[in-house]
Amino acid sequence: MTLIDGRAISQAILDTVSADVAALRDAGTTPTLAIVVPTDDEATAWYVRSIVRTATKVGVEARQIDRHGITADELVAELASLSSDPGVHGIICQTPLPKGVTLDQVGQHIAPAKDVDGANPESLGRLAAGLPAFAPATAQAVVEILQRERTPLSGVDLVVVGRSNVVGKPAALLLLAENATVTVCHSRTRDLAAHTRRADVLVAAVGRAHMLGADHVKPGAVVIDVGTNPTEDGGLVGDVDTAAVEPVAGSITPVPGGVGPVTTALLLRNVVTAARG
Amino acid sequence: MTLIDGRAISQAILDTVSADVAALRDAGTTPTLAIVVPTDDEATAWYVRSIVRTATKVGVEARQIDRHGITADELVAELASLSSDPGVHGIICQTPLPKGVTLDQVGQHIAPAKDVDGANPESLGRLAAGLPAFAPATAQAVVEILQRERTPLSGVDLVVVGRSNVVGKPAALLLLAENATVTVCHSRTRDLAAHTRRADVLVAAVGRAHMLGADHVKPGAVVIDVGTNPTEDGGLVGDVDTAAVEPVAGSITPVPGGVGPVTTALLLRNVVTAARG
Known part of the structure; x- marks a missing residue:
């Protein structure tokens, strides 16, 4: 089995982003991302620091x-x-949100042209309709990894486990546009393993540590693990039990070091796209 | 096998619509639907006449x-x-459109509050995000029929054949929200029959006459046939070969008299909803 190197993919994207940022800066534009942090949350603070660090590296x-x-x-x-604000090209709003507010409600107030993490339902709709739009960066990362790994998508059986608005649904729509035959499974699905076991490509986006094991995977399948579940000792594990799946899968993204770094790189690529206008 | 009576379902919806329209008119509002017909097309003209006739009957x-x-x-x-225009509550734009224009482009200019046939990508996005929005009436009709037939949807294997923005995708999103495990198949799908044969509920929305036969259907399945394909003798046939499927399926919507009349009724129900504001 191959471990897919998300950090290497991320770096390849960031190299291009760096060059693009340099060109924009030479032309007088500094691509700028506004990160609104509405609540005090440790995991969020960690993620924001990592975005700021990477952004600074590439000149955003x-x-x-x-x-x-x-x-x-x-x-x-x-x-x-x-x-x-004409000086801001991209806007993201971190979760958790203040009580009584949902991301969809908030997302409606982010202009689609600056909606670099696809939080506005209009972005999701444009995506669904095949119109230009920013997809949530995590969903984009799933597709980007599959494309860079040269995984055939046209006509293949692809199963997405999870139907959130930020990952499962947009990933399903993007992969459908790549001509995959897409099944979306979720908490109400009967016999989840029967579905996942026929998947040439399996995307796990549930948010439950190690919920998918060897029995869930077709021999040789490409497995993209979107889960980032905190462990008691301060680490992160995915939705897939990587050790158990290893003898079965063809390749898999590790957690950490898989989808996460690619997501951050794509977020910054989206800021560059937005800054280009 | 049961033939699902779309005309009866349509009438039941229209009875409620009539009462709602009467109440709105008593309160001084005449629910009004604008139907823009941008090109001369025989099939369109026929469909528009049928909408106008039904609208008139219920007072829209x-x-x-x-x-x-x-x-x-x-x-x-x-x-x-x-x-x-404050005197217009619902707007639909008929296809075919002038050359070089797509429905998505046009749909963006229909205010979401009046977008009673869900043509605006923003409507599709709100739908995908689970926010209040008008879905394309045909996609709504698929769900409405299944609900009125008391077909269990939660956890069932549901396969949609077709991925158009007006039927396949929105129907898939609506049925996912009803907790079905949804697979979207299309022209690039390998071994279509293998997918459709595991479907407890099969939604055919391809637009190809009789492309699904007995081999495509699981015994006892509920089959919703969205296709309306013109025949040489001036009739209409669905995407499903109803005669062939009859010994296998549990129930099926006929063409004509299935999804079509329910769609028109729901379009008018949407106009009432829009008029209520």
Whole structure:
């Protein structure tokens, strides 16, 4: 079995992003990403630091806007203000959100042209309709990895486990556009293993540590593990039990070092695309 | 095998619509549907006549706007003008469209609040995100029929054949929200029959006469046939070879008299919903 090297893929994308940023800066534009952080959360803080670090490396300006304890109305106003700020090219709003607010509600206030993590339902709709739009970077990462690994997608049996608006659904729509025969499984699916076992490509996006084992995988399958589940000792594990699946799968993305770094690279690539206008 | 009576389902919906329209008219609002017809096409003209006839029966004002030969720019202006006309509650734009224009492009200019046939990608996105939105009436009809027939959907294997923006994709999204395990098959799918034969519920939305036969259907399956393919003698046939499938399927929607009349009824129900604001 091959472990897919997400860090190497990420670096390859970032090399291109760096060159593109340099060209934009030479032309007088500094690609700028606004990261709104509406609540105090350790995992979020860790992720934001990692985005800021990577952004800085490639020359993208990451403007972290800590607004812990912000109300829903203030958050909407903040996003609207950033949407009309010509110095900001990309906007993401971190979860968790203030109580009583959903990402979809918030996402509606991010201008689609700056919606670099595909949080606006309009972006999802444009994606579904095959129109130009930013997809959630995690869903994009799934497709990008498969394409860079030269995994055939046209006509293959592809199963996505998970139907969230940020990963499962957009990934399914993107992979359908790549001509895969796509099945979306979820918590209500009967006999999950019967579905996943026929998958040439299996995308796990559930958010439950090691829920997919050897019995769930077709021999030789390509497995993309989107899960990032914290462990008690401060580590991260995926939705797939990699050790158990190893003798069965053809290749698999590790956690960490798989989908995560590719996601960050694509987020920054999206900021460059947005800055180009 | 049971033939599902689309006309009876349609009538049941229209009875409620009639009562709702009467109440709205008593309150001073006449629910009004604008039907923009941008090209001269016989099949379209037939369909528009049928909408107008049904609308009139239930008290919805159907305003047919024949603009054969309209340019793309004029069409956009027309839709924008109707979108801001307070006397118009629902807007649909018939296909075929003028050359060089796609329904998605046109749909963007129909205000989501009046987009009673779900042509705006924003409507599709809101649908995908689980937010309130109008789905394309045909996709809605698929779900409505299954619900009225009390077909269990949660956890069942459901296969949609076809991935158009107007039927396949939105139907898949709606049925996923009903907790079905949804597979979308299409022209690139390998071994279509292997997929459709495991479907408890099979939705055919391809647009190819009789392309699904007995070999494609699981014994006892519920089959929803969205196809309306013209025959040489001026009739209509579905995507499913109903006679062949009859000994196998548990129930099936006929063509004509299945999905079609339910679609029209739901379109008018959407106009009422839009008129209520």
